[in-house]
Amino acid sequence: MEASSSPTISTGGQFVAATPDNSQWALTGRSISQATPAGMTEGPGGTASPSNGNITNRRVLILNQNYEPLSLCTVRRAIVMTLRGAAEVVETHTFLAVRTVSHAFPAPSVVRLGQYIRPPTRNVILNRKNLLIRDNYRCQYCGVKLANLTIDHIRPRQKGGEDTWENLVCACPRCNSMKGDRTPERAGMKLLSRPRRPHQINFIRQFAANGDPAWRPYLFME
Numbered sequence: 455m456e457a458s459s460s461p462t463i464s465t466g467g468q469f470v471a472a473t474p475d476n477s478q479w480a481l482t483g484r485s486i487s488q489a490t491p492a493g494m495t496e497g498p499g500g501t502a503s504p505s506n507g508n509i510t511n512r513r514v515l516i517l518n519q520n521y522e523p524l525s526l527c528t529v530r531r532a533i534v535m536t537l538r539g540a541a542e543v544v545e546t547h548t549f550l551a552v553r554t555v556s557h558a559f560p561a562p563s564v565v566r567l568g569q570y571i572r573p574p575t576r577n578v579i580l581n582r583k584n585l586l587i588r589d590n591y592r593c594q595y596c597g598v599k600l601a602n603l604t605i606d607h608i609r610p611r612q613k614g615g616e617d618t619w620e621n622l623v624c625a626c627p628r629c630n631s632m633k634g635d636r637t638p639e640r641a642g643m644k645l646l647s648r649p650r651r652p653h654q655i656n657f658i659r660q661f662a663a664n665g666d667p668a669w670r671p672y673l674f675m676e
């Protein structure tokens with residue numbers, strides 16, 4: 455989190471990755487030797503291979519340059535990105551060290567890109583399950599949380615309403631039947647919020663339960 459834990463240095467606006475022996479890689483308040491002696495060995499060819507517990511296959515949260523969550527990758531990929539200068543480490547896995555022939559450094563848990571990239575427009579599949587996740591399992595008219603929510607076409611199908619993220623919301627059976635084949639305006643009902651295509655963050659959050667607790671602040675979960 456702190457700038458001091460950043461493994462990158464900025465030189466005249468250029469984004470440069472620090473080498474692993476840069477002192478900034480040191481664990482805050484804990485020496486490398488105290489970290490779990492496990493992780494990755496790097497052969498002469500520079501190819502990292504997991505040696506213990508597949509640490510390099512653990513998930514890492516990738517943040518955009520503006521700290522917006524972008525996606526997930528493996529520790530292995532995060533290290534490559536960092537060593538190439540494309541990303542900086544902002545959080546590390548506590549107690550997990552990655553070792554190379556000559557260095558050891560904490561395994562990254564969250565990395566941040568050095569340059570802003572336009573978030574890829576991944577097509578989150580439009581289906582009932584993903585609508586429920588987007589709407590947080592709440593009726594978008596009265597706010598009730600129910601197990602048996604229905605899917606409502608805001609602009610009814612009979613009136614040309616399409617199956618789109620913007621036109622579908624979760625609704626409790628009561629609100630759905632009250633609205634009937636009318637628009638919310640006609641039915642005198644108000645949506646809690648304007649439905650949108652879900653942000654990637656909603657889906658990254660699903661992984662956060664099994665991910666590192668260090669991710670939570672970046673996913674706005676606390």
Ligand SMILES: [Zn+2]
Pocket residue numbers: 593594595596597598625626627628629630
């Ligand atoms: Zn309702």
